[in-house]
Amino acid sequence: MKYKDLIKELTLEEKASLMSGKDYWQTQNIDRLGISSMFLADGPHGIRKQAVASDKLGLNAGIPATCFPTAATVANSWNVELGEKIGEYLGEEAVAQKVNVLLGPGVNMKRNPLCGRNFEYFSEDPYLAGKMAAGYIRGVQSHGISACVKHFAVNNQEERRMSIDTIVDERTLREIYLTAFEIAVKEGNTMTIMTSYNKLNGTYTNENMHLMQDILRREWDYKGVVVTDWGGSNDRVAGLLAGNELEMPTTAGETDREIIEAIHSGKIKEEVLDACVDRLLELIFTTEEAYKKHHVEFDIEKHHRVAQKAAEESIVLLKNEDNILPLRFGKKVAVIGDFAKDARYQGAGSSIVNPTILDHTLNCFEESGIISIGYEPGFERYGKNNGEKVNHACALAEKADVVLLYIGLDEVTEADGLDRQSMKIPKNQIDLLNALYKVNPNIVAILSCGTAVEMPWIDKVKGLVHGYLGGQAGARSILRVLSGDVNPSGKLAETYPVRYEDTPSFLHFSGKEASVEYRESIYIGYRYYDTANIDVLFPFGYGLSYTTFEYSDIQVTRDGVTLKLTNSGRVAGMEISQLYIGCKSDKIFRPKRELKGFVKVFINAGETKTVTIPFDDKTFRYFNVKTNSWEIEEAEYNVMVGSSSVDIRLMDTILVKGTGAPLPYDKSKLPSYYSGKTNDVTVEEFENLIGYKVPVPTWDRTKPLGYNDTIAQCQYAKGGFARISYHVVVFAHWYLRKIGKRETANLIMMSIYHMPFRGIARMTGGVANMAMLDGILMMVNGHFFKGLRHVLKERSKMLMDRKNVKKLAMLVGKKYE
Incomplete structure (x- = not known):
C-alpha cells in the first residue's frame, strides 16, 4: 500500500468515514492528517457544479460551463481525437471549478431506442463506444483530475433501474456490455468507475464479486476507485467486500457504523478496509495536485468554438434528394418550428449544463448567408394542437423557395430516470409537416433529439439533417452545414429501425417488475438487423456528404488492412472508413459482421490517400463460456471495409490460427441464436443459453414489502x-x-x-x-x-x-x- 504509514495514523472510525460522502457532492475530509474533501460533479458533456444547495439533490442551475454536444452526438463524429480534445477542455473547466472527479463519460450500450438516457451514451457498438470513451478519459485526466466512466454495468433502462435484475448470458455480458468498460480501463486508464443501480444476474452490481473482483480487479488489473451511483448502495458491507470504496451521497454516518461493526464482528478484515482507503487516498492526493499545477480560469470564447467544431463534425446528413443541400445562393427560406427559436441542445436530468453562451438559430442567420423571409413556430413545443400556428406557418411556407423545418423531441421526453413511451415524434409536429408539404414540397427537416426515432413521414422531406443534441453552439453549426460552409461528415453510431417493433429487444424492454431478460443475447443493433436481414431506415455507420468517395486496392495482412480512398467529388470532405469482421465458420454463433476498427480521413477534392486500419486484440476474439476466457476460433474470416455496416465497398479473407478451445455450445439447442433471428426467443432456449432457470420476472405480491421493493x-x-x-x-x-x-x-x-x-x-x-x-x-x-x-x-x-x-x-x- 502506498499510504500505509498514513493509514496507521487513522482511527477505525476515520477510515470508515472516508468510505461515504460528507454531503451530496463531497467526500469526507480529515483535516488533522491533511486529507481534503474531493468534489464530484456531473459532467459527461459539461460541468454541472451547483453553486448552492450542494448537500441536496438540487434542481438549481449549475455554475456556468461550456455545454459540449452530448456523447450520442459526438459518437457520430467517429473521431477519437475530437473526443480527446473535448475531454481536455472539460478537464480544464473542472480544474477551474475545483472539481476532482468528473462523472462521465457514460458507455452503456444502446440496447433499445427507448432508454431515456441514450442521449448520454455513445453507441450500440461496444468497440466504438469504448474507443470514444477512452479518448474522453485521456483528455479529462491530462489535467490531473479524474474521469469516472459509468454505469458499470448493464444499466440499459431507466425505469425501475434501482431494483431491476438484469438477466444476461456470460458471453453477451463480456462481448457487448463490458467491452467498452474494458477499453476505458485499459486504454483510457480511468481513475474512477461508477457502478450502476441494477442487479446483474441476481446480485447488485456494486456487490457482484464476479463483476467487481474477477473481471475488474483481477482480469483488467484495475487499481482505481469505484464509487456507487448516487443512492446506489444496497448492502454497504457487501459493497466494501467487493471493492466499492466510495458510497455517495452521505448517509450521515449510518453506513460508517455498519462498516465498523462488520470489522469488530470479523465479517470484514481491517486489511480490506485499509486497501480501499489506500486507493481512495491516492485519488484524493493525485487530483488535489491538479489545482497546484494548472491555471484556474478558462477562455469562454475559445471553449465555445471547440464546442462548435465538435457539433459541426457530428452532424449527420440523412437525406439529400435533388441535392437540395447545400442551399443555393439567393434561395429564400422560411424558418418554421419551435426548436428554431429555442434550440434543443442537451438532455435532461443529472447532466443539465448551464451554458456560458447559447447560440439560437434565429440569431445566426445573418452570418450564415442564408436568406430568411421569416419565422413561424408552427407547433406547440409540448405536443398540444394549435391550428392557428399551423396556418401561419403554411402561409409563410408558400412564399419561400425552401422550408427549413425544425422538429424533434422536447426536453422532458428524453430524461435521466425515465424511458420513452414510443419512438415517435409528437403528432402535432407531423401534422404540421403534412400541412406544409401540401403548400411547398421543398422541405428540409432539421431533427433535434438524442436517439433514434421512427420516420414514417420521411417521404415528405427532401432533406434531413440530424443535429442530435449539439450543445451550446449546435444551432450555428447546423446553419453552417445547411449553407455549405461545412461539409457534413457525421455517420450514425446507432441503427434507425423502420419501426419500433423491428428492434430485437422489443418483446423484452423494459423489465416491468422484478427482472429483464436479454434474450436477444449478442444480437443488438446492427448485429441483429444485418444478420437477420431486417430492413432498416438508416443503417449503423450511415451518413451522406456533399462529396463522394471511392474505395480501392484493399490489402490484408496479419497486422491489419490498407486501402486507397479517393475523393471523387468537387469539394473537400471527411470520410469514415469502417472495418468489419465476419467469421465464415458456423460452429459458434456470431453476427454477420462486427465493427473492429475505423478511421476518419480528410481528403481534398480529387485527392487519393492510403488508409490503414490495424487489427488489435479484439479483432478476432470471442468469449468462450466453457473455458471462461477469450478465445480465437481457427477459421477463415471475411475482412470488410465500408461506408456503413451495409455499404461494404471492399472485401477480402484471411485465415486466422485459433487457440484450440472446445466448442462452447450445443447447436441443436440454440437454433435462434445460430440463425440470428433472436427477436422472439422462447424461455426454454434462453435457459439453454444461460444454463439455469430464469428467475420469476414479476413481483411476489404475497410477501410483505421490503427494502428493495418500490x-x-x-x-x-x-x-x-x-x-x-x-x-x-x-x-x-x-x-x-x-x-x-x-x-x-x-x-x-x-x-x-x-x-x-x-x-x-x-x-x-x-x-x-x-x-x-x-x-x-x-x-x-x-x-x-x-x-x-x-x-x-x-x-x-x-x-x-x-x-x-x-x-x-x-x-x-x-x-x-
Missing part, C-alpha cells in the same frame, strides 16, 4: 396508508402532466414512484435512516400505529446519537490540537 408496489400493499399514498402519487403525476408541469411529473416518477424503499435512507442525506425505514415498512405492511411509533422513536434516537457524536468530535479535535 413505491409502485404499494398498489397491492396490506396497509391502507400505503395504497392511498400510491394513488396520491399516481394522481399527482397525472395532474401535473395535465397542467403542463411535465418536468415535475417526471421527477415524481423518477424519485418517488420507481424508488426502492431503501432510497429513503440512502438518498436523503441522513434525514431518515434504515431503522426509521423499518417503521415505515411496518406502516406499509399494515401496522400503521406500531410503525409510526417506531419511526418517531428511531428519529429521536438518531438525533440524540448525532448530538453525542458532535460532542465526541469536539473532544477528539481538542486532543489533537
Whole structure:
C-alpha cells in the first residue's frame, strides 16, 4: 500500500468515514492528517457544479460551463481525437471549478431506442463506444483530475433501474456490455468507475464479486476507485467486500457504523478496509495536485468554438434528394418550428449544463448567408394542437423557395430516470409537416433529439439533417452545414429501425417488475438487423456528404488492412472508413459482421490517400463460456471495409490460427441464436443459453414489502396508508402532466414512484435512516400505529446519537490540537 504509514495514523472510525460522502457532492475530509474533501460533479458533456444547495439533490442551475454536444452526438463524429480534445477542455473547466472527479463519460450500450438516457451514451457498438470513451478519459485526466466512466454495468433502462435484475448470458455480458468498460480501463486508464443501480444476474452490481473482483480487479488489473451511483448502495458491507470504496451521497454516518461493526464482528478484515482507503487516498492526493499545477480560469470564447467544431463534425446528413443541400445562393427560406427559436441542445436530468453562451438559430442567420423571409413556430413545443400556428406557418411556407423545418423531441421526453413511451415524434409536429408539404414540397427537416426515432413521414422531406443534441453552439453549426460552409461528415453510431417493433429487444424492454431478460443475447443493433436481414431506415455507420468517395486496392495482412480512398467529388470532405469482421465458420454463433476498427480521413477534392486500419486484440476474439476466457476460433474470416455496416465497398479473407478451445455450445439447442433471428426467443432456449432457470420476472405480491421493493408496489400493499399514498402519487403525476408541469411529473416518477424503499435512507442525506425505514415498512405492511411509533422513536434516537457524536468530535479535535 502506498499510504500505509498514513493509514496507521487513522482511527477505525476515520477510515470508515472516508468510505461515504460528507454531503451530496463531497467526500469526507480529515483535516488533522491533511486529507481534503474531493468534489464530484456531473459532467459527461459539461460541468454541472451547483453553486448552492450542494448537500441536496438540487434542481438549481449549475455554475456556468461550456455545454459540449452530448456523447450520442459526438459518437457520430467517429473521431477519437475530437473526443480527446473535448475531454481536455472539460478537464480544464473542472480544474477551474475545483472539481476532482468528473462523472462521465457514460458507455452503456444502446440496447433499445427507448432508454431515456441514450442521449448520454455513445453507441450500440461496444468497440466504438469504448474507443470514444477512452479518448474522453485521456483528455479529462491530462489535467490531473479524474474521469469516472459509468454505469458499470448493464444499466440499459431507466425505469425501475434501482431494483431491476438484469438477466444476461456470460458471453453477451463480456462481448457487448463490458467491452467498452474494458477499453476505458485499459486504454483510457480511468481513475474512477461508477457502478450502476441494477442487479446483474441476481446480485447488485456494486456487490457482484464476479463483476467487481474477477473481471475488474483481477482480469483488467484495475487499481482505481469505484464509487456507487448516487443512492446506489444496497448492502454497504457487501459493497466494501467487493471493492466499492466510495458510497455517495452521505448517509450521515449510518453506513460508517455498519462498516465498523462488520470489522469488530470479523465479517470484514481491517486489511480490506485499509486497501480501499489506500486507493481512495491516492485519488484524493493525485487530483488535489491538479489545482497546484494548472491555471484556474478558462477562455469562454475559445471553449465555445471547440464546442462548435465538435457539433459541426457530428452532424449527420440523412437525406439529400435533388441535392437540395447545400442551399443555393439567393434561395429564400422560411424558418418554421419551435426548436428554431429555442434550440434543443442537451438532455435532461443529472447532466443539465448551464451554458456560458447559447447560440439560437434565429440569431445566426445573418452570418450564415442564408436568406430568411421569416419565422413561424408552427407547433406547440409540448405536443398540444394549435391550428392557428399551423396556418401561419403554411402561409409563410408558400412564399419561400425552401422550408427549413425544425422538429424533434422536447426536453422532458428524453430524461435521466425515465424511458420513452414510443419512438415517435409528437403528432402535432407531423401534422404540421403534412400541412406544409401540401403548400411547398421543398422541405428540409432539421431533427433535434438524442436517439433514434421512427420516420414514417420521411417521404415528405427532401432533406434531413440530424443535429442530435449539439450543445451550446449546435444551432450555428447546423446553419453552417445547411449553407455549405461545412461539409457534413457525421455517420450514425446507432441503427434507425423502420419501426419500433423491428428492434430485437422489443418483446423484452423494459423489465416491468422484478427482472429483464436479454434474450436477444449478442444480437443488438446492427448485429441483429444485418444478420437477420431486417430492413432498416438508416443503417449503423450511415451518413451522406456533399462529396463522394471511392474505395480501392484493399490489402490484408496479419497486422491489419490498407486501402486507397479517393475523393471523387468537387469539394473537400471527411470520410469514415469502417472495418468489419465476419467469421465464415458456423460452429459458434456470431453476427454477420462486427465493427473492429475505423478511421476518419480528410481528403481534398480529387485527392487519393492510403488508409490503414490495424487489427488489435479484439479483432478476432470471442468469449468462450466453457473455458471462461477469450478465445480465437481457427477459421477463415471475411475482412470488410465500408461506408456503413451495409455499404461494404471492399472485401477480402484471411485465415486466422485459433487457440484450440472446445466448442462452447450445443447447436441443436440454440437454433435462434445460430440463425440470428433472436427477436422472439422462447424461455426454454434462453435457459439453454444461460444454463439455469430464469428467475420469476414479476413481483411476489404475497410477501410483505421490503427494502428493495418500490413505491409502485404499494398498489397491492396490506396497509391502507400505503395504497392511498400510491394513488396520491399516481394522481399527482397525472395532474401535473395535465397542467403542463411535465418536468415535475417526471421527477415524481423518477424519485418517488420507481424508488426502492431503501432510497429513503440512502438518498436523503441522513434525514431518515434504515431503522426509521423499518417503521415505515411496518406502516406499509399494515401496522400503521406500531410503525409510526417506531419511526418517531428511531428519529429521536438518531438525533440524540448525532448530538453525542458532535460532542465526541469536539473532544477528539481538542486532543489533537
